[in-house]
Amino acid sequence: MKNILITGCSSGIGLETAKILKENGIKVYASARKKEDVEMLKNLGFDALLIDVTNAQNIKESLEYILSKDGKIDAVFNNAGFGQPGAVEDISVKVLKEQFETNFFGMHEVTIQILPIFRKQGFGKIIQHSSVLGIISLKFRGAYNASKYAIEGLADTLRLELLDTNITVSTINTGPVTSKFRENSLNNFRKNIDIENSFFSKIYKEEVKKRLESTDDGGLFNLPASSVTNIVLKIMNSKRAKPRYYVTKATYILGFAKRVLSTSLLDKLLNKI
Secondary structure, X not given: OOEEEEOOOOOHHHHHHHHHHHHOOOEEEEEEOOHHHHHHHHHOOOXXXXXXXXXXXXXXXXXXXXXXHHOOOOEEEEOOOOOOOEOXXXXXXXXXXXXXXXXXXXXXXXXXXXXXXXXXXXXXXXXXXXXXXXXXXXXXEHHXXXXXXXXXXXXXXXXXXXXXXXXXXXXXXXXXXXXOHHHHHHHHHHHHOOOOOOOOHHHHHHHHHHHHHOOOOOOOOOEOOHHHHHHHHHHHHOOOOOOEEEEOHHHHHHHHHHHHOOHHHHHHHHOOO
């Protein structure tokens, strides 16, 4: 039986992916950073692990546990992450570091700990969850944009360094997908941004908060979390996974625009979003 470790399974894409892969005969080690979420996962029938990706010891112990159970690890889906809204000038260095600790350095820690295992066993699949915002940038998402751009650079480099192995690196560029991501981003926005005293206070109140508070997921380009799950399932069942997968029409459209438009024209387009 194939197995996979998935980070960030407390809700949304991580949880949906864990459920669907399990239903399709893949042994899922589902992880979350809070004890209550680990208990929830256990109640759903998962072999659940406590992993805070900013805690290297958590990761080490979890990988050792999986090896003790199965003697191998087929794949890892680095899904854990969060969004920190706010204009670049309103993002403190402390808050930017927090964004990177989970989205980028946490992902990297999981990757470098699992790579020796993959090299020893001679195979493995690394699935990095990036975003359309790792391809293009949108206003008031600078911290998140930067963390996803960093993932792109590291994943592209790692893929080149593993070309002569049976270890694959696949990057998933997800567009708007139904999850608790927006709700969590709103909490971070309220917690870390001085909305009242910002130059962008009016825009924050009339546009950014409205977008984050909206419960309408019926947009033209929005897809359910299962759209990402299906890609992960495809990767698990493929002999040689592709290096990149786009999810949602928005990702295809904006990815194409990035390739064909000049920077000035692209800026004008993105400024309207």
